[in-house]
Every structure is written in C-alpha cells, then in structure tokens.
Amino acid sequence: MSDGLPEGWLPTPFGVDEAEAPALAAALTRIAADTLPGFIDGDDARTAMAATIARAPIAAGTVGRVWHVLGPDATGAIVDLSVVESAGSVPDSPFAHTVPQRAVVFLEGRAALSLVAPREHVPVAMLLRAQRQDGGRTLVADAIDAAPVLGLILDDVIALVGGTPPGSEGLPSGD
Numbered sequence: 147m148s149d150g151l152p153e154g155w156l157p158t159p160f161g162v163d164e165a166e167a168p169a170l171a172a173a174l175t176r177i178a179a180d181t182l183p184g185f186i187d188g189d190d191a192r193t194a195m196a197a198t199i200a201r202a203p204i205a206a207g208t209v210g211r212v213w214h215v216l217g218p219d220a221t222g223a224i225v226d227l228s229v230v231e232s233a234g235s236v237p238d239s240p241f242a243h244t245v246p247q248r249a250v251v252f253l254e255g256r257a258a259l260s261l262v263a264p265r266e267h268v269p270v271a272m273l274l275r276a277q278r279q280d281g282g283r284t285l286v287a288d289a290i291d292a293a294p295v296l297g298l299i300l301d302d303v304i305a306l307v308g309g310t311p312p313g314s315e316g317l318p319s320g321d
Contacts, residue, residue, distance in 0.1 A: 151306070152302040158174070158195070160208060161202060162200050163200070167197075170196075171196035172192050174199070175195050198213050206240070207286075209228055210228075211227065219298075221295045222295075223291050223296075225299070225303055227307075232282075233279065233281070234279075238260055238275055240288070241263060241264055243265065245261040250304075252304050252309045252310055253309065255278035257274060257303065259296060272291065272292065274300065275289075276303045276304045278308055278309045285307040286307065
C-alpha cells in the first residue's frame with residue numbers, strides 16, 4: 147500500500163463525505179491491519195482514519211493524500227499532494243492571508259513554512275509547502291500541523307515531491 151513513499155506514510159482518500167467516512171474508515175483500517183505490520187485496527191484507528199479522509203483538501207488541485215501513521219515515529223501528520231500546470235514556481239501558500247516564516251531550499255526546489263489563515267479574524271495555522279518543478283508542471287506537497295511536527299516531517303515532505311532534502315547531497319542543512 148505504501149510502495150515508493152517515505153517510511154511511515156500511508157496513502158488515503160480525501161474529501162470523503164463525513165456521513166460516509168466512518169464506514170469507509172472501518173474498511174480501510176481493516177485492510178491496513180491485514181497488510182501492514184504494526185497497524186492496529188480499533189476504535190481509535192477508525193476514528194482517526196475517518197477524520198483524515200473527511201478533512202477537506204488544503205488546495206483546490208489536490209490529487210492525493212498521505213498520512214504519517216505507520217511505525218514508532220508516526221506523527222499523525224497529513225500531507226496533500228497536488229500538481230500545478232505551471233513551469234514556474236507556485237505561491238508558498240494557497241491561503242489569502244500568509245506570513246512567511248522560513249524558506250528551505252533543496253536541490254530541486256524549495257519548501258516554505260508560513261503562518262496562514264483563510265480570512266481575517268480566524269485562528270492562524272502553520273503550513274509547510276514543498277514544491278519541485280517537473281517539466282511544465284510543479285509538484286506540490288502541503289501539510290498543516292504544529293510547527294514541531296512540520297519540522298519532523300520536513301525531509302519526508304520534500305521527498306514526497308521527488309526532492310532531495312538539504313544535507314543529503316552536500317547542501318547545507320537549515321536556513
């Protein structure tokens with residue numbers, strides 16, 4: 147189920163109707179428990195899976211979702227994957243209100259951490275967006291979570307767009 151993904155990531159559906167999510171989550175967690183070593187099916191797993199698959203996509207062009215739920219270092223983070231038909235860089239955030247916090251350049255692209263909000267006067271969230279150009283399109287991975295979690299998954303999110311994390315190829319790590 148997770149071939150080609152960084153260790154610990156499970157592909158999941160996204161944008162599932164909330165009324166249908168519990169039944170689909172029960173089937174998915176049963177399959178995961180039967181096929182993935184260490185995945186434990188139960189009420190907590192089904193509830194978490196239902197929330198993961200029912201969550202609305204971060205960006206309108208989302209084509210896939212992965213969940214960091216496997217293994218002892220699982221964070222529970224959710225990453226939405228999208229493809230933008232553009233040969234140039236895409237904005238560091240799909241949100242109307244964005245305050246850049248940090249940019250990380252990697253060999254093939256860039257990642258950005260930003261405080262974001264869909265509109266004024268709502269709580270802000272932390273967004274990690276990695277992007278890599280691939281011919282006439284840009285591959286994008288978006289995650290919204292707590293800053294420490296985003297720091298833990300940074301290298302994986304870069305790898306999800308086909309990038310090489312800083313420090314892996316002689317590039318300096320950090321800012």
